[in-house]
Amino acid sequence: MVYKRQAQLLISTKTTKYEAIYISIISVVCWATLLKVNALNITECDSYEGYKNNTRLNCSYSVIWCDGNYSMFCSEEDVCDESFNCSTEQIEESSTTSPAANADIDITEACTKGMTQKFVYPHNCNYYYYCIDGFLLVGQCPLGYVFNTENQVCSGSITDINGCVLT
Structure with missing residues (x-):
């Protein structure tokens, strides 16, 4: 690496060991800073x-x-x-945008014994509620996917799903 070569040159020109180490450290910091500028x-x-x-x-x-x-x-x-x-x-957001399905439903009341259904999670399309026989769980879609209320699965990207409500 460049800083090792610089340190060797400095040592060979009769600099002290500590000066060579100091210059090597400064070189590393400068290169690391330059690499992260973009x-x-x-x-x-x-x-x-x-x-x-x-x-x-x-x-x-x-x-x-x-x-x-x-x-x-x-x-x-x-x-x-x-x-x-x-x-x-x-x-x-346009006032003509339709809200996500099930957005106004009180999920805790809607999830009853004998029901198995998924509901949209308010304010975050990456999550959904999953009601299984009266027990309410929160599920999360994989990275880059959102809960699609039409077919009740995680699909597409955030920009592909209509009615996605994010805050």
Whole structure:
């Protein structure tokens, strides 16, 4: 690596051992800083590391790779690029948009003994309620997928499902 070669040259020019170590450390810090200049600072990542569903309404990339300050938008897992970018501006929702099915139902009352059905989870399309014989569970769709109220399965990306309510 470059910094090792620099350290060897400095040592050979009669610098002290400590000066060579100090210069090597400075070189490493400078290179690490330069490599991360193009990284995106995605607010959704905060202190999270790994893949995360992208909940921005105006963004076509369904997944975010979070890794400290080196985060990227991804069209799917393992298809990420630091050139992918999404605006932080929020799109105003039209008043003609229909709400998600089952949005106004009190799920705790609707889930009764003998019933097996899935319901949309309010305010987050990545989750859903699953009522099994009166027991209410919360399920989560895989990364990049949302709960489709029409066929009651996880499918598509966030931008593909009509009536998806996100906050």
